[in-house]
Amino acid sequence: MIEWVRNAWLGWQQYIEKGRVAALFLAVLLFLWFGQKWKAQQSEQENAGRRLFDYSVAMAFLCICPLTAAVSMMYQTRFYDYQWIWSMVPVTIIIAWGGVIFLSDIWEKRGKNVTATATLTLGLAGILFLCGGLGQRDGLREAGREEARRNAGEVIAEVLLQVQGNDGIAREPVEICLWAPQEIMEAARSCSGEIRLPYGRNMWDPALNAYVYEAYDESLLAMYQWMSETDALVPEAELIEKLRPGEEEKTLWRTRGEACLASARENGVNCFLFPGDLDAEYVEWLQVQLQVAPVEVQGYYMFCPAK
Amino acid sequence: MKTEKQNSFKNIISLKNSTGTDRILLLFLMVIGLAEVIHLMAVMLGKGVSFCSKLFLAGFLLLVVIMGIAECLVRRTKASRKETSVGRKVLVQSNVPVFGAGLLILLQVVMVLTQENVYIDGDMTLETVNTFLATDAVYQINPLTGAPFEMGMPFRLKILCLPTLYSMLASVLPFGTEYLVYHLVPAVILVCSYLVYWNLSGILFGEKREAGGKRACFMILVILLFWIGSYAYGMDGFGALFCGYRGVSVRALILLPYTFSLVLRKKWITACLCILAEACIVWTFYGMGACLFVVVFLWLTERLQQAFDKRKTGKGAAA
Numbered sequence: 001m002i003e004w005v006r007n008a009w010l011g012w013q014q015y016i017e018k019g020r021v022a023a024l025f026l027a028v029l030l031f032l033w034f035g036q037k038w039k040a041q042q043s044e045q046e047n048a049g050r051r052l053f054d055y056s057v058a059m060a061f062l063c064i065c066p067l068t069a070a071v072s073m074m075y076q077t078r079f080y081d082y083q084w085i086w087s088m089v090p091v092t093i094i095i096a097w098g099g100v101i102f103l104s105d106i107w108e109k110r111g112k113n114v115t116a117t118a119t120l121t122l123g124l125a126g127i128l129f130l131c132g133g134l135g136q137r138d139g140l141r142e143a144g145r146e147e148a149r150r151n152a153g154e155v156i157a158e159v160l161l162q163v164q165g166n167d168g169i170a171r172e173p174v175e176i177c178l179w180a181p182q183e184i185m186e187a188a189r190s191c192s193g194e195i196r197l198p199y200g201r202n203m204w205d206p207a208l209n210a211y212v213y214e215a216y217d218e219s220l221l222a223m224y225q226w227m228s229e230t231d232a233l234v235p236e237a238e239l240i241e242k243l244r245p246g247e248e249e250k251t252l253w254r255t256r257g258e259a260c261l262a263s264a265r266e267n268g269v270n271c272f273l274f275p276g277d278l279d280a281e282y283v284e285w286l287q288v289q290l291q292v293a294p295v296e297v298q299g300y301y302m303f304c305p306a307k
Numbered sequence: 308m309k310t311e312k313q314n315s316f317k318n319i320i321s322l323k324n325s326t327g328t329d330r331i332l333l334l335f336l337m338v339i340g341l342a343e344v345i346h347l348m349a350v351m352l353g354k355g356v357s358f359c360s361k362l363f364l365a366g367f368l369l370l371v372v373i374m375g376i377a378e379c380l381v382r383r384t385k386a387s388r389k390e391t392s393v394g395r396k397v398l399v400q401s402n403v404p405v406f407g408a409g410l411l412i413l414l415q416v417v418m419v420l421t422q423e424n425v426y427i428d429g430d431m432t433l434e435t436v437n438t439f440l441a442t443d444a445v446y447q448i449n450p451l452t453g454a455p456f457e458m459g460m461p462f463r464l465k466i467l468c469l470p471t472l473y474s475m476l477a478s479v480l481p482f483g484t485e486y487l488v489y490h491l492v493p494a495v496i497l498v499c500s501y502l503v504y505w506n507l508s509g510i511l512f513g514e515k516r517e518a519g520g521k522r523a524c525f526m527i528l529v530i531l532l533f534w535i536g537s538y539a540y541g542m543d544g545f546g547a548l549f550c551g552y553r554g555v556s557v558r559a560l561i562l563l564p565y566t567f568s569l570v571l572r573k574k575w576i577t578a579c580l581c582i583l584a585e586a587c588i589v590w591t592f593y594g595m596g597a598c599l600f601v602v603v604f605l606w607l608t609e610r611l612q613q614a615f616d617k618r619k620t621g622k623g624a625a626a
Binding site for chain 2: 015018021045051052054055075076080081086087088090093095097100103125128132146149150177189190191193198199200201205207208211212214215
C-alpha cells in the first residue's frame with residue numbers, strides 16, 4: 001500500500017513536470033469558484049455548470065491526494081499508469097468553459113476598448129501556449145524515427161519481392177521467417193501479417209508483455225543480443241587504430257554467432273538480414289556459415305539459405 | 308398534468324429530446340456494440356474475419372437504416388422542427404468564430420490523415436489487425452511473431468473488439484491497414500470528439516442563437532487545448548493527434564466527455580451504453596471502468612450538493 005501511495009505521488013510529480021495544463025486547470029477552477037461564474041447563466045446552464053464544477057473540484061482533490069489517487073489507480077487496474085486517472089477529470093471541458101466565461105467578461109466590459117480587449121485575449125492565448133507543447137517530450141519526434149520506419153517498410157517490401165520472386169511467374173507463396181536488425185523486425189509485422197519472426201517487439205518494448213503470456217528462452221535472448229552487437233559493428237575503415245576489434249573479440253563474435261545462427265535455423269528462420277555496412281571479412285564468414293551468397297537489398301545483406 | 312417521474316422517464320428514453328449530434332454518437336456506440344457481439348462470436352466459435360466482415364456490413368447497414376427511420380420520425384415532431392431551425396440559426400449567426408473553428412478542425416484532420424508521427428510504443432494493434440487478415444482467424448496466432456500461441460493471452464484482453472473492428476473495416480474499405488488504423492480511424496475519432504464537445508457546449512451555454520458565439524469560442528479553445536496539450540502520452544491532445552486508434556484514446560476523447568453530457572441531462576440509458584462501450588474497447592476492472600465511475604461520482608456530488616443547499620436554505624429560513 002505504501003508503495004502504491006508513493007507511486008501515486010511520483011505520478012503526480014511527473015504529470016506536472018511534463019506540462020502545465022494541470023496547473024491551468026486548477027487556476028480555472030479558482031477563477032470559477034471565486035467568480036461563481038455559473039450564476040451569470042440561465043438556470044439550466046447554471047445547474048449543469050455547478051454540477052460539473054463540484055465534480056471537477058472533488059476529482060481534482062482525488063487525483064492529487066496520493067492516498068485517493070492510489071485507490072483510483074487500483075480501480076482502473078494496475079495496467080494503466082497514473083496519468084490515466086486524470087481522464088476522469090473534465091480538464092479540457094473546464095478550461096474551455098472557464099476560458100469562454102473569462103473572454104465574455106472581457107469583451108462585454110471592455111468591448112469598446114479594442115486595444116485592451118485584443119491585448120488581454122492575446123495574453124490568454126500566450127498563457128495557453130506556454131502551458132504545453134507539441135508532442136516533443138515522449139520521444140515522438142526523435143530524430144530520424146519516422147524515416148527509419150519508412151526505410152524499414154521499403155526493405156520489407158523488397159525482401160518479400162525477392163523471396164516470393166519478382167519474375168512475374170505465379171508460384172506457391174513461400175513462408176518467410178525473418179531475422180534482422182531491430183529496426184527491421186520492428187516494422188516487419190506492421191507491414192505484413194505473413195512474415196514470421198523468431199521474436200517480436202516485446203523483446204525490446206516490455207510494455208507489450210502485458211498482452212501475451214509468451215516468454216523467450218535463453219537462445220532467443222542470445223540471438224537478440226548478438227544481432228544488436230552485429231548491428232553496432234562499425235566498418236573498420238572508420239575506426240582509429242586503437243579502437244579496432246582485436247582477434248579475440250572477433251573470435252568471440254564468431255563463436256557466439258555460430259550458436260545463434262544454429263538457434264535461428266532451429267526456430268525456423270529462413271531469411272537473414274544483416275547491416276549493409278559490415279566489413280567484407282564478416283560478410284564472408286556469414287556466407288560460409290549460411291552456405292549461400294548474399295543479395296544486396298536496400299542497404300542490407302540478405303541471406304536465404306536453402307532448406 | 309404529467310408527474311415529474313413520468314416526464315423524467317420520457318427524458319430517459321426519448322429521442323425527441325436528443326440533438327442531431329446525440330443521434331450520430333448513438334450510432335457510434337451501437338457500432339461498437341455490434342463489433343463486440345461479432346468479435347465475441349469469432350472468439351468463442353472460431354469464426355474468421357471474412358465471415359465477421361459480412362456480418363458487420365449487414366449489421367451496420369441495418370443500424371444506419373434504423374437510425375435513418377428514427378431520424379425521420381423525430382424530425383416530424385414540432386419540437387424537433389424548432390430544434391433544427393434554431394440549430395442552423397445558431398451557426399449562421401456566429402459566422403466568424405464558427406468558420407475559425409471549422410478551419411482549425413479541418414487543419415487537424417488533414418494533419419492526422421497525412422502525418423508520419425504516430426505513437427506506437429506499447430501497442431500492437433496494427434500487428435494484430437494484419438495477423439487477423441493474414442490468417443483469417445481471431446486471436447489464434449501471436450501477432451508479435453506470427454507463430455501459434457503457446458501460452459495464450461489474457462482473456463480480459465481477448466474480449467476487446469477494436470482489432471476485430473479494424474480488421475472488418477480493412478477488409479471492406481479500399482485502404483491499406485496501416486493507413487486505416489493509423490490515419491483514417493483517428494481522423495474519424497477526432498471528428499466524433501468535436502461533435503461531443505459541440506454537444507457539451509449546448510449544455511453549458513444553451514441552444515439559443517445568442518449562444519452561438521460562445522459555443523464557437525468554446526470549440527476553438529477545445530481545439531487549441533488539444534494542440535497545446537499534446538506534449539505527453541495520456542493527455543487528450545496526444546491521444547487525438549498521435550494515437551486516436553487506441554481504446555484509451557476513444558474513451559478519453561468520446562466516451563468520457565459524452566458521459567458527462569448524458570449525465571448532466573439525466574440520460575441514464577445512453578450513459579449505460581457508454582459504460583458498456585468502454586468495457587468493449589479498454590481493459591477495465593471486470594467491466595467497471597472510468598465511465599461508470601463518472602456516472603456514479605457525478606450523481607453523488609449532485610446529491611451531496613443538494614443536501615448541502617437544503618441545509619443552507621433551512622438554516623437561512625430559521626435565522
